[in-house]
Amino acid sequence: DLLVVGSANADLVIGVERRPGAGETVLGSDLAVHPGGKGANQAVAAARLGSRTALLARVGDDAYGRLLLDSQREAGVDTVGVLVGGAPTGVALITVDPSGDNSIVVSPGANGRLAPADVRAAACLFQAARVVSTQLEIPLDSVVEVVRGLTPDSRFVLNPSPPQPLPPEVLAACDPLIVNEHEAKVILGDACVSERPEDWASLLLAKGPRSVVVTLGAEGALVADADGVARVSSVKVDAVDTTGAGDAFTAALAFRLGAGASLAEAAAYAARVGAAAVTKQGAQESFPTAEEVDAL
Numbered sequence: 363d364l365l366v367v368g369s370a371n372a373d374l375v376i377g378v379e380r381r382p383g384a385g386e387t388v389l390g391s392d393l394a395v396h397p398g399g400k401g402a403n404q405a406v407a408a409a410r411l412g413s414r415t416a417l418l419a420r421v422g423d424d425a426y427g428r429l430l431l432d433s434q435r436e437a438g439v440d441t442v443g444v445l446v447g448g449a450p451t452g453v454a455l456i457t458v459d460p461s462g463d464n465s466i467v468v469s470p471g472a473n474g475r476l477a478p479a480d481v482r483a484a485a486c487l488f489q490a491a492r493v494v495s496t497q498l499e500i501p502l503d504s505v506v507e508v509v510r511g512l513t514p515d516s517r518f519v520l521n522p523s524p525p526q527p528l529p530p531e532v533l534a535a536c537d538p539l540i541v542n543e544h545e546a547k548v549i550l551g552d553a554c555v556s557e558r559p560e561d562w563a564s565l566l567l568a569k570g571p572r573s574v575v576v577t578l579g580a581e582g583a584l585v586a587d588a589d590g591v592a593r594v595s596s597v598k599v600d601a602v603d604t605t606g607a608g609d610a611f612t613a614a615l616a617f618r619l620g621a622g623a624s625l626a627e628a629a630a631y632a633a634r635v636g637a638a639a640v641t642k643q644g645a646q647e648s649f650p651t652a653e654e655v656d657a658l
């Protein structure tokens with residue numbers, strides 16, 4: 363089984379001709395509300411591929427919390443670990459201009475209240491999990507607690523997004539650490555002495571993770587472990603919207619690792635899932651089923 367520990371947000375999206383300046387009001391399109399947040403996205407992406415998946419997250423006791431619970435259940439995710447209350451559901455306020463550029467304000471809300479004690483209280487979910495997947499839209503203390511809650515035969519997958527420097531204890535547990543270009547540069551910090559993705563993979567590996575995956579958008583990805591660095595080819599598709607591609611990639615990788623695939627095999631599958639996700643608008647709406655991945 364896969365356990366995703368992470369965020370759940372309502373994405374509130376309005377199209378605008380141009381963004382308002384300070385003190386200004388502009389009129390926009392009708393409001394669109396979508397379930398989002400990296401944890402919720404990963405859980406839905408994995409479940410849609412056929413993974414038995416549970417989500418440990420926190421939402422508010424409000425309409426957006428119910429929307430998020432509904433979308434998880436509809437995808438087949440086990441929501442017994444979704445805690446309710448403590449703060450309003452996390453929200454992302456998104457304006458999109460005609461060129462497709464986003465401006466986003468995030469209110470973490472209940473995600474910021476997913477506490478280390480909540481992680482400890484979910485020990486039974488950890489017992490059932492072969493792979494535990496986390497991101498950084500919840501408190502770092504809680505991510506540390508996730509690492510401490512791993513059973514000896516479970517595997518930890520981390521996508522450090524939004525990126526911040528990571529404690530050695532967390533880095534050492536990652537198998538793999540999954541980063542895009544921006545995340546690689548932030549995690550490496552001063553150690554980022556090269557512009558070559560192959561070098562980022564090796565430099566990141568030297569920081570302690572058991573393995574590293576660097577995603578490269580349309581270029582595919584790189585995998586790195588004790589055996590060296592290898593390239594994972596991409597699939598040529600007509601990209602419509604890349605939102606959620608990284609979440610779909612991470613979810614698919616975690617799912618295949620849990621099923622016993624090697625890192626290279628799991629990353630090759632994940633690249634196909636990521637490619638399928640960019641062919642449709644939206645995040646959760648764009649995630650493919652296993653049949654759709656096979657058809658690609």
Ligand code: ADP
Nearest residue numbers: 542577578579580582601607608611633636637
């Ligand atoms: P993030 O969304 O986190 O920035 P990437 O953009 O690297 O991550 O995308 C994650 C994965 O999704 C890539 O490694 C690739 O496999 C797939 N992907 C993303 N964009 C494309 C694209 N334009 N064509 C094909 N595959 C893509």
